[in-house]
Amino acid sequence: MTDFSKLVPAHVQKLASYKPGKPRRQAELESGMRCIKMASNENPFGPSPLAIEAIKAAAAEVNFYPDNSVTELTARLAEIQRIEPTQVLVTAGSSALLDIMAWTLLGPGLNAITSKLSFIVYPIVTRATGAQFIEAPTVDDGYDLDRILAAVDVNTRLIYLANPNNPTGTILDANAIDRFLDRLPSHVITVLDEAYCDYASYFAAERGFAYSHALDYVRQERRVVVLRTFSKAHGLAGLRVGYGMGPAELMGYFARMKTAFMVSSLGEAGALAALADSDHIQRAVQTNAAEAKLLTQAISDMGIRVTPTWTNFLFCRVGEDAAGLCRVLQDDGIIVRHMSGSWGAPDAFRVTVGTPEQNQQFLGALKRAVSRIPA
Ligand SMILES: Cc1ncc(COP(=O)(O)O)c(C=O)c1O
Numbered sequence: 604m605t606d607f608s609k610l611v612p613a614h615v616q617k618l619a620s621y622k623p624g625k626p627r628r629q630a631e632l633e634s635g636m637r638c639i640k641m642a643s644n645e646n647p648f649g650p651s652p653l654a655i656e657a658i659k660a661a662a663a664e665v666n667f668y669p670d671n672s673v674t675e676l677t678a679r680l681a682e683i684q685r686i687e688p689t690q691v692l693v694t695a696g697s698s699a700l701l702d703i704m705a706w707t708l709l710g711p712g713l714n715a716i717t718s719k720l721s722f723i724v725y726p727i728v729t730r731a732t733g734a735q736f737i738e739a740p741t742v743d744d745g746y747d748l749d750r751i752l753a754a755v756d757v758n759t760r761l762i763y764l765a766n767p768n769n770p771t772g773t774i775l776d777a778n779a780i781d782r783f784l785d786r787l788p789s790h791v792i793t794v795l796d797e798a799y800c801d802y803a804s805y806f807a808a809e810r811g812f813a814y815s816h817a818l819d820y821v822r823q824e825r826r827v828v829v830l831r832t833f834s835k836a837h838g839l840a841g842l843r844v845g846y847g848m849g850p851a852e853l854m855g856y857f858a859r860m861k862t863a864f865m866v867s868s869l870g871e872a873g874a875l876a877a878l879a880d881s882d883h884i885q886r887a888v889q890t891n892a893a894e895a896k897l898l899t900q901a902i903s904d905m906g907i908r909v910t911p912t913w914t915n916f917l918f919c920r921v922g923e924d925a926a927g928l929c930r931v932l933q934d935d936g937i938i939v940r941h942m943s944g945s946w947g948a949p950d951a952f953r954v955t956v957g958t959p960e961q962n963q964q965f966l967g968a969l970k971r972a973v974s975r976i977p978a
Pocket residue numbers: 643644695696697698699722765767768769796798831832833834840843844845
């Protein structure tokens with residue numbers, strides 16, 4: 604018998620694989636009842652009807668390979684953002700681009716930095732390359748840019764900043780990022796991961812907050828890659844379409860590392876149609892803002908600490924055993940995500956803001972669950 608562990612590098616054997624929010628069907632089988640999934644920060648209103656139509660139309664031609672260069676969507680994104688198509692790379696979700704960036708720029712002896720309590724794909728893609736993954740301490744559940752700067756050394760190649768951050772929902776001020784970038788040495792590239800930018804922009808306008816200068820950096824060809832996705836406000840998580848924007852030369856290197864035909868024809872068609880439906884996005888972000896406020900208040904009233912959110916989910920600290928609470932919620936038909944394991948916060952869970960009806964059901968279940976926990 605072959606001992607496969609002898610063939611696989613030690614750093615790969617040590618990797619933890621990505622653990623997604625529990626799929627609804629699995630939870631329903633476990634709990635024996637219908638469940639609402641509020642665990643993966645998806646758009647609870649579904650995809651735009653225009654996207655559904657476009658996907659149906661494109662389905663008739665799936666006997667053909669898709670356009671490897673995703674030409675039409677790339678051109679449209681460049682036009683919307685007033686940048687060159689060479690500065691845009693569309694991939695199978697932004698996670699795929701995180702992977703590509705790591706394989707292009709990292710390797711043994713090099714490192715990437717982010718903060719504790721950040722997106723769990725960052726350690727996975729970094730460590731897969733054999734590079735070191737460094738987590739700086741947080742401040743108020745968010746990034747501490749000074750501590751991240753202090754961790755930079757000659758071997759640093761990437762810094763990941765999720766803005767807003769997943770799982771804590773915190774935001775970084777655009778001016779603070781300006782100052783941060785000015786202080787970075789020239790061998791470091793900053794990934795500004797703006798998966799939740801539609802939600803954040805809405806909150807920022809409402810609260811008079813300077814959210815992001817990310818596209819200015821791209822237009823100035825600075826050492827920044829901005830990540831966006833169609834998985835969140837656009838409601839297309841199952842289609843797997845995301846993109847990055849950055850210096851043309853760098854994006855060209857990333858393009859060489861992309862698997863052939865990575866983005867499906869259905870994905871490109873759906874994303875193009877979703878871009879055209881601004882009403883759908885507007886409804887999602889507007890309802891989200893109102894519901895996030897309501898949920899924050901109601902959850903806080905139950906004695907649970909909620910980190911103020913700038914996105915479509917809430918980070919809630921319940922005390923010792925958040926995983927236990929999540930199991931009780933699932934048996935009551937609600938799937939949320941506990942933050943133990945790689946997320947690093949066993950006392951917390953994260954709940955995605957749902958439709959108004961879903962949120963009421965969640966609050967009812969949470970109230971029942973909390974009343975079962977001895978004080
Ligand atoms: C911060 C952040 N970045 C990137 C992604 C990846 O999104 P996708 O691969 O679906 O585009 C997510 C998804 O949850 C996220 O929370």
